[in-house]
Amino acid sequence: MFEDEITITLSKPVIIGKGENAITYEEIKLREPTAGEMEKAARADTMVGSAITLIGLVAGIPRSSVEKLSKRDLVAANKFLEGFTEAGQPEEAGQS
Structure with a gap:
């Protein structure tokens, strides 16, 4: 059975900002993406850009x-998210 949520402990924490206002991410929680999130990510110019957008x-x-x-x-997060799509599968046209 496929998990629909996962928490990834980062190999190296990400720190944004400085001093007491800094935000540290030691893990990220992922879930199944929505159609809208997938659409926004698909607008990126590169596959990596799309992955970054979707993860965010x-x-x-x-x-x-x-x-x-x-x-x-990045690879671990992207691999989890790709599990919800059938990458490489052509969409069937003409179905109603």
């Missing part, structure tokens, strides 16, 4: 924070 939307964290994730954490 689903996790509810700023895109700038997602951009600072390590590759390993």
Whole structure:
């Protein structure tokens, strides 16, 4: 059975800002993306840009924070989110 939510503990915490106003992300919580989130992510110019946008939307964290994730954490998050889509499967046209 496929999990519909996951918490990923980041291999390296992401810190945004400085001093007492700094926000530290040590983990991100992901869930199944909505159609609207997928549409927004699809507008990105690259596959990585699309992944960054989708992770930010689903996790509810700023895109700038997602951009600072390590590759390993980005891959883990993206792999989870891709589990909800059939990547590479052509859409069937003409169905009504």
